[in-house]
Amino acid sequence: MTDTTHKPRHRRWWIAGAVALAVIVAVGAAAFSFHGHGHGIERFAEKRIDRMLNKVDASEEQRAEIAGIVGEAVADMKELRGVFGETRQTLFTTLGAETVDRQALEELRLEKLETMDQVSRRLVTALADVADVLTPEQRSELVEHMQRHERP
DSSP states (O other): OOOOTTHHHHHHHHHHHHHHHHHHHHHHHHHHOTTSSOTTHHHHHHHHHHHHHHHTTOOHHHHHHHHHHHHHHHHHHHHHHHHHHHHHHHHHHHHHSSSOOHHHHHHHHHHHHHHHHHHHHHHHHHHHHHHHHSOHHHHHHHHHHHHHTOOO
């Protein structure tokens, strides 16, 4: 006899994870842009989110609300993105010095962990906000679509 008491909870975690993945990929990749130039960030996020919303037949009201949520998150991520450019230069300067300052490298690492924590918190907030806009049925459809296109 199998225990089915945990299946609904398990399914909710899958739904939350799928929505999280979609938002994080769209917002995170858009905000930090693969080439680091920051061009077209908003358009990239818009296209990714639009594709996701097409799959679940989102209403115009949902689309508008989610566009606002994603737009704010992208703007916040763009602000944090500048910090990573500074890190690169500091890293080059530290490693190029006559003597490598291990303490400076450790401080740099800790700073970046703090920044990544800020990014992570902001993305989770956007994720939760987007999930609140979608209906449970839409989130379920999204999960099913993502599961069909999983890579092994």
